[in-house]
Amino acid sequence: MSDQENILDFILKDEDNVTEKQKKIIAAAIEAFSEKGFAATSTSEIAKKAGVAEGTIFRHYKTKKDLLLKLLSPMVSKLIAPIVLKDFNKVLDAEHHSFEEFLRAVVKNRMEFLQKNDALFKILIQEIPFHQDLREIFIDQIASKVFKRLNEIMDFYKEKGEILDIPSMSAVRLAITSIFGYFIARHLILPDIHWDDEAEIERTIQFILAGLAPKS
Amino acid sequence: MSDQENILDFILKDEDNVTEKQKKIIAAAIEAFSEKGFAATSTSEIAKKAGVAEGTIFRHYKTKKDLLLKLLSPMVSKLIAPIVLKDFNKVLDAEHHSFEEFLRAVVKNRMEFLQKNDALFKILIQEIPFHQDLREIFIDQIASKVFKRLNEIMDFYKEKGEILDIPSMSAVRLAITSIFGYFIARHLILPDIHWDDEAEIERTIQFILAGLAPKS
Amino acid sequence: MSDQENILDFILKDEDNVTEKQKKIIAAAIEAFSEKGFAATSTSEIAKKAGVAEGTIFRHYKTKKDLLLKLLSPMVSKLIAPIVLKDFNKVLDAEHHSFEEFLRAVVKNRMEFLQKNDALFKILIQEIPFHQDLREIFIDQIASKVFKRLNEIMDFYKEKGEILDIPSMSAVRLAITSIFGYFIARHLILPDIHWDDEAEIERTIQFILAGLAPKS
């Protein structure tokens, strides 16, 4: 479940002969897109920020949109990576893992990931509503991999009587929107006000636990 | 707690001598901004959609940004309006109002409002991260009016022992992100997949109720 | 040789039913044109400055260019008016009038006029190079009236041996460019530096006198 490797390297790893300039372009694009939005960022701005010529961007990325997708596709897979990993199944084997332990582990892990890659996540959230193709990539990954896996896990805990007997799909949805809803409120909608992250995350976990606890 | 009047009229009601063209511009702008985003929508596009000359837009709205703010400011106040209304306090007087009844009433009311004004809400959510001034309007209204009022109500139910003894602020936050998180997931991130709105909303209410229920 | 009446009234006197608004438009146009130039001044700016609606300007002046011409035509005739006046001939009759007296009288009179109407004169000088029709009006008035008259006068003084025996035309030209050259340098090219008007004008007169004095 680790994300040791830098996402920037990950973004670039599919491409061969990655030059220093390319890294700078990616870094500059992430910064610019997250600050001003994709549509409001010009390629010349990115070029300047990256310290490369305008043409250099288009040597590596056919269009501005291509640059966006090249950034976000890895973000999507990284975002859901740990849940998809094979060893994630161990959770189910290990009898001693309670739902609470599981939830804590996942939340902690994904929160850290989001905090480390907040710019990229912001771009993803911002652009998803406007790009059908992006949404398709996203749904594809989520639907086929994440939900299936999480549903299994939820079923597992439901059977064990640790969580409420509602459709796993709904349980997953409620948990996820609680977590991401926090992130969106905190980083996108109200970034200017003070947040006690640790306390809020702990309360969110408690909230999910109680919300999904079986009726006594 | 009603929103009978159309928000389009509400947007225009501060201005005098509202012409037919103005209404068309507002309607076209809402449609265009919500479909393509503010930055990716051109004023000529809005003009065409509204069936007016491009210059006409700028006669009524000094800049494109001004048009955005003129759209969203009323949206913000409408969004929080029922919570701010005087008769909202009656909730507290009425002994027979349980927290559940209160929550249901609010959720139902605000959900209906969002569903009726989903385009405007989408614009608001999309643009808030990129416009400091918009965020200031939002924070100002939320902080000064909504949170204060909701905190009082939460305190009331906390005293009555109907909800968990956590900071009212956090309780409010958890409830709100659950509700809006649902809306964002459903309309912005994954609008293409099927959602059973009624069931999901009911489960969200149950989830909040359980999540905030006092520990037995 | 007096210009008692206000040039603003003079500009308007050809038109009938002159309204208060019209006066304001003229005054606003003079101010705006002289500050920013004709091409760089918008009609809406003039309307705002005059406190009238945009349409009102076009009720009185068919086009922006028309407004300019309606301003400048009277300026041209006023500028040359005293020289054209019938009683200007008295100069010639009055034996006791020396060339110096004559020059002093004309310079003093025209300088005062320019100082009182510097904005209009500035507009005239600025726009003449770009408007053929304006130049035609100007040449027409100058050529047919002023030069003819001044040539007569110069001839008169030449015969009296008070000035140099060069073509009257050239003598007139030299005197006029000295005077207007001073005005242009002082008001248009270098308005920001300090000028001792009285001393400079006196020296200019002396300069012209000496420059045109017959060789002893």
Added chain:
Amino acid sequence: MSDQENILDFILKDEDNVTEKQKKIIAAAIEAFSEKGFAATSTSEIAKKAGVAEGTIFRHYKTKKDLLLKLLSPMVSKLIAPIVLKDFNKVLDAEHHSFEEFLRAVVKNRMEFLQKNDALFKILIQEIPFHQDLREIFIDQIASKVFKRLNEIMDFYKEKGEILDIPSMSAVRLAITSIFGYFIARHLILPDIHWDDEAEIERTIQFILAGLAPKS
């Protein structure tokens, strides 16, 4: 005191990698600005005249105003260049140089320059009244360099008894306005009528000489 080199090259010489297109833009801008005035000339007009795309103008000159200043700054320095040159002082050493010889040399030289660069000079004169920054450049160069030098020279001739004992500053002003006054009248105000340039310039020199001659 020579201006052999083309001013167009001089305008461009500060910039490196001057392309053919840039030269065309400059030439087109000079032509267009002098014909219609800065404000009344559109960048698309310049582009068309230069045979380049409109965007090309803005690659080399940030704004239209920038283009104007890039044109006029060299004009200002070129205009005053010979007077600033070191070998200009030789005038003072050469005992045999009379004031008349000096005046003739300067007038001839500057007249030729103006005639060769009449378009640029016209632009300078036209735009100076409307651009504070342009005026500052002008004053700066004139005040610090030209007037100082010319005053010295005037003092020199005053001491030699060749010219009138009036403030050198005024003497300089009278001579300059006579010369430029001629140019403005001839090229800007009355370009349509016939002028015998050679004769007028000779008379202007005689006029200045007589006007500044010491009283016998």
Added chain:
DNA sequence: CATGAATGAGCATTCATTCAT
């Protein structure tokens, strides 16, 4: 007579993209 909403051509400027070097 005066208004100001409406127009659509035109404006200066920016854009993503191409391509010769």
Added chain:
DNA sequence: CATGAATGAATGCTCATTCAT
């Protein structure tokens, strides 16, 4: 592989002018 000059369509906005009220 990288450059940056060049492009021309598109952008947000202003313009002079018209006309119904």
